[in-house]
Amino acid sequence: MANVRLQDVAELAGVSMKTVSNVVHQYPHVSPSMRARVEAAISELGYRPNASARRLATGRTGMLSLAFSDVSLPYFAELARIIAHLASARGYRLLLEQTDGTIESERAIISTREAGLVDGVIFQPSRMPSMEISKRRADVPLVLLGEGPAPLSVDHVMIDNEAAAIQATSHLVAAGRTRIGFVGHEEFDQSVTSLQRLRGFQLALDAAGLTVDMSLVVPSAAISAKDAADAMRRALADGRVFDGLVCRDDLAAIGALRALQEHGLRVPEDVAVVGWDDISMAAFTHPSLTTVAPDTTQIATMALDMLEERIGGYTGLGRHRIADYSFVVRESAPSD
Amino acid sequence: MANVRLQDVAELAGVSMKTVSNVVHQYPHVSPSMRARVEAAISELGYRPNASARRLATGRTGMLSLAFSDVSLPYFAELARIIAHLASARGYRLLLEQTDGTIESERAIISTREAGLVDGVIFQPSRMPSMEISKRRADVPLVLLGEGPAPLSVDHVMIDNEAAAIQATSHLVAAGRTRIGFVGHEEFDQSVTSLQRLRGFQLALDAAGLTVDMSLVVPSAAISAKDAADAMRRALADGRVFDGLVCRDDLAAIGALRALQEHGLRVPEDVAVVGWDDISMAAFTHPSLTTVAPDTTQIATMALDMLEERIGGYTGLGRHRIADYSFVVRESAPSD
DNA sequence: TTGAAAGCGCTAACAA
DNA sequence: TTGTTAGCGCTTTCAA
Numbered sequence: 001m002a003n004v005r006l007q008d009v010a011e012l013a014g015v016s017m018k019t020v021s022n023v024v025h026q027y028p029h030v031s032p033s034m035r036a037r038v039e040a041a042i043s044e045l046g047y048r049p050n051a052s053a054r055r056l057a058t059g060r061t062g063m064l065s066l067a068f069s070d071v072s073l074p075y076f077a078e079l080a081r082i083i084a085h086l087a088s089a090r091g092y093r094l095l096l097e098q099t100d101g102t103i104e105s106e107r108a109i110i111s112t113r114e115a116g117l118v119d120g121v122i123f124q125p126s127r128m129p130s131m132e133i134s135k136r137r138a139d140v141p142l143v144l145l146g147e148g149p150a151p152l153s154v155d156h157v158m159i160d161n162e163a164a165a166i167q168a169t170s171h172l173v174a175a176g177r178t179r180i181g182f183v184g185h186e187e188f189d190q191s192v193t194s195l196q197r198l199r200g201f202q203l204a205l206d207a208a209g210l211t212v213d214m215s216l217v218v219p220s221a222a223i224s225a226k227d228a229a230d231a232m233r234r235a236l237a238d239g240r241v242f243d244g245l246v247c248r249d250d251l252a253a254i255g256a257l258r259a260l261q262e263h264g265l266r267v268p269e270d271v272a273v274v275g276w277d278d279i280s281m282a283a284f285t286h287p288s289l290t291t292v293a294p295d296t297t298q299i300a301t302m303a304l305d306m307l308e309e310r311i312g313g314y315t316g317l318g319r320h321r322i323a324d325y326s327f328v329v330r331e332s333a334p335s336d
Numbered sequence: 337m338a339n340v341r342l343q344d345v346a347e348l349a350g351v352s353m354k355t356v357s358n359v360v361h362q363y364p365h366v367s368p369s370m371r372a373r374v375e376a377a378i379s380e381l382g383y384r385p386n387a388s389a390r391r392l393a394t395g396r397t398g399m400l401s402l403a404f405s406d407v408s409l410p411y412f413a414e415l416a417r418i419i420a421h422l423a424s425a426r427g428y429r430l431l432l433e434q435t436d437g438t439i440e441s442e443r444a445i446i447s448t449r450e451a452g453l454v455d456g457v458i459f460q461p462s463r464m465p466s467m468e469i470s471k472r473r474a475d476v477p478l479v480l481l482g483e484g485p486a487p488l489s490v491d492h493v494m495i496d497n498e499a500a501a502i503q504a505t506s507h508l509v510a511a512g513r514t515r516i517g518f519v520g521h522e523e524f525d526q527s528v529t530s531l532q533r534l535r536g537f538q539l540a541l542d543a544a545g546l547t548v549d550m551s552l553v554v555p556s557a558a559i560s561a562k563d564a565a566d567a568m569r570r571a572l573a574d575g576r577v578f579d580g581l582v583c584r585d586d587l588a589a590i591g592a593l594r595a596l597q598e599h600g601l602r603v604p605e606d607v608a609v610v611g612w613d614d615i616s617m618a619a620f621t622h623p624s625l626t627t628v629a630p631d632t633t634q635i636a637t638m639a640l641d642m643l644e645e646r647i648g649g650y651t652g653l654g655r656h657r658i659a660d661y662s663f664v665v666r667e668s669a670p671s672d
Numbered sequence: 673t674t675g676a677a678a679g680c681g682c683t684a685a686c687a688a
Numbered sequence: 689t690t691g692t693t694a695g696c697g698c699t700t701t702c703a704a
Contacts, residue, residue, distance in 0.1 A: 003697095005696095005697055005698085006697065006698060006699095007697080007698095015674075015675085016674065016675040016676070017675085017676090017697095017698080017699090018674065018675060018676080018699090018700085019673085019674055019675080021698075021699070021700090022673090022674085025699095029673060029674095030673075030674090031673070031674095034673080034674080046473065048448070048449060048450055048451040048475075049450055049451070049697085049698075050392075050450070050451050050452040050696085050697050050698070051397075051450040051451065051452045051453040052388055052391040052392040052395075052397065052452040052696080052697080052698095053392050053452070053680090053696065053697035053698040053699090054450075054697080054698055054699075055388040055391075055392075055680095055698090056386075056388040056389050056391075056392045056680050056681065056682085056696085056697080056698075056699095057679085057680055057697080057698045057699040057700080058680085058698080058699065058700095059388075059680075061387075061388065063431075066432075070417060071407065071413050071416050071417045071420070072410075072413045072414045072416075072417040072616065074408075074410065074413070076413075077407050077408045077410070077412075077413035077416075078408045080407050080408075080413075080432065081406060081407045081408040081434065084407070084432055084434055085434070088434075093431055093432075093433070094431065094432045095399075095429055095430065095431055095432070096402075096416065096420055096429075096430045096431070096432045097429070098417065098420055098421065098424075112384070113384060113385075114384055114385055114386070114387040115384045115385070115386050115387065116386040116387045116388040116389070116681090117387040137382065139384070224616075225616070225617070225619075225620045226616075226619070226620075229620065254617070254620050255620060257620075257622065258620050258622065261622055280408065280560075280561070280562075281561070281590070281617060283561075283562070284561045284562075284565065284590050284591060284593075284594050285621070285622070286593065286594065286597055286621070286622040339681090341680095341681055341682085342681065342682060342683095343681080343682095351690075351691085352690060352691040352692075353681095353682080353683090353691085353692090353693095354683090354684085354690065354691060354692080355689085355690055355691075357682075357683070357684090358689090358690085361683095365689060365690095366689075366690090367689070367690095370689085370690080385681085385682075386680085386681050386682070388680080388681080388682090389680070389681035389682040389683090389696090390681080390682055390683075391682090391696095392680085392681080392682075392683095392696045392697065392698090393681080393682045393683040393684080393695080393696055394682085394683065394684095394696085395696075452697090
């Protein structure tokens with residue numbers, strides 16, 4: 001019962017394995033009577049093709065792996081949802097790999113110890129230097145997500161973080177804010193993501209003739225609402241005064257919102273807050289978040305397109321695609 | 337370069353495939369010189385074992401699939417994170433399957449069309465009747481999550497939803513609330529989860545001598561903050577008056593918070609709100625959420641334990657395990 | 673249109 | 689301790 005083979009079906013139907021295979025694969029040139037006979041045998045035996053055997057024979061696994069630090073971060077969860085859907089529409093299943101942002105786990109992603117596990121990998125590194133990524137063996141097709149300075153040899157999808165950070169910061173400047181802080185980047189080992197956003201932040205302030213006050217730049221122990229809230233609580237207790245806040249991501253913004261409210265500050269009246277990612281919760285915080293909204297569907301589509309081209313045999317220099325983003329204005333930092 | 341086989345390594349090293357295999361598997365009884373020679377050959381050739389071939393030979397895939405409606409729901413994302421970690425510690429990788437809560441997708445999960453894809457399945461159904469689940473072919477080990485009345489033939493992990501709902505409701509009653517509503521269950525095709533929570537809600541009100549006012553039971557178009565907020569907005573616009581709210585989950589609570597605030601009501605002064613799931617955001621809403629906190633680590637551990645027993649050959653009646661939960665009191669519904 | 677047979681790369685039982 | 693070899697179940701030329 002458990003192990004019905006293609007061969008068993010063939011024997012019961014009195015045909016060859018090839019014929020059964022043709023039926024299973026909907027191969028058009030099979031006479032209706034053959035097909036009927038084979039299908040009867042299939043359902044009588046309860047036959048199901050064995051995925052491992054098929055994979056060994058074809059060399060294709062029909063699986064992609066999706067690797068990033070942590071699925072429980074809303075941005076990644078929402079991205080995973082989209083990628084899983086789009087991948088499934090293209091006939092792939094998704095393997096979930098969490099790195100927890102450790103360099104060891106990220107290395108393990110890059111240097112797959114097993115061949116033939118997945119057909120391709122979509123990977124958003126957080127710690128790994130691009131030099132190291134570029135030195136990997138080009139065994140399995142890889143597309144990088146996120147904002148690292150991607151090595152020339154690898155395909156890559158990102159949004160223009162610097163431009164978006166400039167827009168977010170300028171939005172606060174335009175609203176007349178002058179004591180604008182930045183919250184939520186890692187305290188040590190900053191991810192490239194954070195660095196690019198910080199850079200845009202600084203460029204925008206410079207352009208507005210405001211100098212960056214380093215005491216208003218508040219790093220966080222880790223990427224989470226809790227750590228951002230803790231960092232902001234300390235900064236506020238320390239007497240620092242903000243009237244605007246660019247947050248590294250929406251989680252940091254949510255933590256900051258909490259710390260500001262505990263400190264008796266009103267958002268946006270006293271402090272305007274801008275987040276990043278437009279996670280679904282951003283519309284439901286109190287106040288709702290003005291935020292940078294990467295076009296995640298486009299990111300996922302670009303990544304899958306390039307991955308499929310690689311899987312299809314394309315070899316060539318790494319392509320760098322820039323995905324769109326929009327700037328969503330809500331209550332935490334209105335336009336005026 | 338791409339296709340180095342075990343055999344190639346064996347030839348280069350001048351040994352048999354078995355010896356190479358022994359080395360690859362860390363088999364202890366290999367002479368050091370052999371080991372060294374083989375390892376040299378492995379790295380010279382850049383050999384990596386082929387996962388598909390290994391799986392075909394052993395019949396084990398080392399993969400589990402995790403199926404539920406939607407990873408972007410925080411509860412599922414957080415659960416997925418934990419399960420992925422624990423599974424990985426046990427040597428399994430995780431395949432992500434989203435059903436979107438459609439019955440067709442749930443059927444596809446239950447009746448795996450391919451054999452040998454995964455060693456086991458962890459599945460939280462939302463629509464599927466338990467009768468149908470029990471009729472499935474017992475091909476691949478399955479553990480059910482969540483609160484359905486699980487068929488006797490299948491392993492199952494859940495928390496006692498009814499008891500938790502009673503506790504949540506009683507908490508509001510004890511604080512003197514009398515116009516207690518329920519928000520966020522599906523409007524049609526209620527999941528068993530919702531029904532059990534509603535039942536506990538009703539039992540607690542009955543026990544307190546309060547009758548359930550059906551106009552305070554506010555269903556939502558779907559499980560999301562947005563739909564719950566919309567439903568609550570309509571209820572409030574309709575003139576319904578609440579002083580307490582048991583929410584089907586934290587997302588519903590977040591939506592409700594939003595609607596209440598827009599309506600000028602204060603939480604908890606005017607309306608006390610209790611959520612469910614204790615998603616990480618629950619500590620950062622404004623006000624923070626009092627909520628039922630299922631012990632997700634325990635849920636994941638129980639599920640994996642039972643799954644591994646099944647994979648290991650255990651056959652027997654389905655076991656039903658009840659996991660712990662706690663009731664976390666925060667600002668949205670304080671103790672007094 | 674259908675059949676026969678040679679792999680795909682690895683494991684594991686059995687020998688040596 | 690190491691070698692031989694027969695599968696695992698499917699795909700895929702090449703024939704018929």
